[in-house]
Amino acid sequence: QVQLVESGGGLVQAGGSLRLSCAASIGTFKTYTMGWFRQAPGKEREFVAAISWIGGGPLYADSVKGRFAISRDNAKNTLYLQMNSLKPEDTAVYYCAARRSIQLVATPSAYDYWGQGTQVTASS
Numbered sequence: 001q002v003q004l005v006e007s008g009g010g011l012v013q014a015g016g017s018l019r020l021s022c023a024a025s026i027g028t029f030k031t032y033t034m035g036w037f038r039q040a041p042g043k044e045r046e047f048v049a050a051i052s053w054i055g056g057g058p059l060y061a062d063s064v065k066g067r068f069a070i071s072r073d074n075a076k077n078t079l080y081l082q083m084n085s086l087k088p089e090d091t092a093v094y095y096c097a098a099r100r101s102i103q104l105v106a107t108p109s110a111y112d113y114w115g116q117g118t119q120v121t122a123s124s
Contacts, residue, residue, distance in 0.1 A: 001025070002025065002098070003024070003025040004022055004023070004024050004025075004026065004096045004097070004098060004113055004115035005023045005115055005116070006020060006021070006022050006094065006096050006115045006116065006117060006118040007020070007021050007022075007023070007118060009119045010119075010121070011121045012086055012120075012121070012123070013122070013123055014086060014087055014088055014122050014123060014124050015085060016122065017083060017084045018083045018086065019080060019082050019083070020036070020081040020083065020096075020118060020120070021078055021080055022034070022036075022078065022079040022080075022096030023078055024079065024096075024098065025077070026098055026113065029074055029077040030053045030074035031100075031102075032053070032098045032099060032100060033050060033051070033052045033053070033098070033099040033102060033103065033104060034050065034051055034070075034072055034079045034096065034097070034098055034099075035047065035048070035049065035050035035096075035097045035098075035106075035111060036048040036049050036050070036070060036079075036081045036094060036095070036096060036097070037094070037095045037097055037108055037111075038090075038092035038120075039095070039117075040091060040093075043092075045095070045108050046061065047061050047106035047107070047108070048060070048064055048068065048070075048081070049064065049068060049069075049070035049081065050070065050099075050104045050105070050106065051070045051071065051072055051079075052102050052103075052104050053074065053102065054102055058070045059104045059106065061106070063089075064083075067083065067084050067085045067086075068081060068082065068083050068084070069082040069084075070082075081094070083120070086120075086122035087122055088122050088123065089122075090120060091120060091121045091122050092119075092120060093117040093119050093120075094117060094118050094119075094120050095114055095115055095116075095117045097113065097114050097115070098111060098113040098114075099112055
């Protein structure tokens with residue numbers, strides 16, 4: 001049974017930092033492409049970043065380039081998202097997702113498994 005569990009969300013002031021983690025129980029973790037998405041109230045789920053296990057990437061949304069960094073520890077079956085210089089517009093529920101392919105894509109429907117999400121709030 002596949003399980004993705006996010007943690008590390010919280011409330012920070014604008015300009016602050018948070019590190020999200022996603023613990024995966026998902027077969028051979030290292031063969032999955034992993035991604036982070038977010039969804040703000042009243043908005044569609046949007047791509048944040050993705051990382052494959054072999055070559056290429058990582059891939060970032062333009063809105064987070066230079067501020068966020070995605071990484072993974074295949075030995076720990078864990079995905080991370082380091083978020084720096086947070087802005088109020090980064091406020092959303094952040095989701096971890098897994099894709100059974102090495103191809104990096106930004107489309108939510110291309111991902112096969114999802115976590116429950118963790119709330120991130122950056123106050124102005």
